[in-house]
Amino acid sequence: MVAVALGIFVTRPAGAQFLPLSRTLVNVGQTFPPVAVLAVAVPLVGFGQTPTLIALFAYGLLPIFENTIAGLESCPPPVLEAADGMGMNAWQRLRQVELPLALPLILEGVRLSLVINVGTATIGSTVAAKGLGEVIIAGLLSNNTAFVLQGGLVTALMAILLYDGMRLLERRFVPIARN
Numbered sequence: 001m002v003a004v005a006l007g008i009f010v011t012r013p014a015g016a017q018f019l020p021l022s023r024t025l026v027n028v029g030q031t032f033p034p035v036a037v038l039a040v041a042v043p044l045v046g047f048g049q050t051p052t053l054i055a056l057f058a059y060g061l062l063p064i065f066e067n068t069i070a071g072l073e074s075c076p077p078p079v080l081e082a083a084d085g086m087g088m089n090a091w092q093r094l095r096q097v098e099l100p101l102a103l104p105l106i107l108e109g110v111r112l113s114l115v116i117n118v119g120t121a122t123i124g125s126t127v128a129a130k131g132l133g134e135v136i137i138a139g140l141l142s143n144n145t146a147f148v149l150q151g152g153l154v155t156a157l158m159a160i161l162l163y164d165g166m167r168l169l170e171r172r173f174v175p176i177a178r179n
Contacts, residue, residue, distance in 0.1 A: 002057075002061065003026065003062075003065040006022050007064070007067075008068065009022075010022050011068075011069055011073060029057075029058030029059050029062060034055040034058075034120050034123050037059070038052065038055050038123065038124075041054045042127055047127050047128040049129045049130070051124075052121065052124030055120070055124075056124075059116060060114075060117050062113075063109040063110075063116070064106065067108055068109065070105050071103070071105030074101075074102070080093065103174050104174055107166070107170045110166070111170075114159075114163070115162065115163050118159040119155060119156075121133065122136055125137045135148075135154075136148050136151035139151065
């Protein structure tokens with residue numbers, strides 16, 4: 001929601017000047033490895049789930065933000081002019097025209113972010129967060145390749161299933177995305 005809201009804001013005339021700053025901020029989440037974000041977050045919020053969620057949040061912003069911008073900027077000018085000609089105000093045009101047209105690209109960003117975060121979430125076990133990373137870390141510590149493969153394969157399978165599940169939901173609920 002944060003990335004979509006920020007993407008909407010910077011594509012409006014009032015927020016256009018904040019695009020470079022916003023792009024820099026969301027790029028920082030991808031620039032620093034999640035392990036580095038964990039290293040900074042643990043002293044601030046302690047061990048467990050919270051630093052992992054901070055790292056995943058920062059890491060997942062970029063695809064959603066960029067796809068929101070791309071989706072909103074790809075709306076055909078004649079369609080936007082028609083909405084204006086029908087007397088729609090800026091909010092109505094955004095809600096009834098721009099967002100529905102941009103939705104397939106926004107959802108693609110969400111799907112990509114979801115897959116990235118499923119794979120990345122396994123590092124949370126290094127700061128005492130529960131999850132599939134525990135199996136991988138246990139395998140690494142005990143030199144048990146079966147544990148490492150088990151955790152890795154289950155994580156990969158979950159990412160694939162979530163990606164495909166999101167794709168099916170998109171096709172079901174977003175008519176434009178069927179093309």
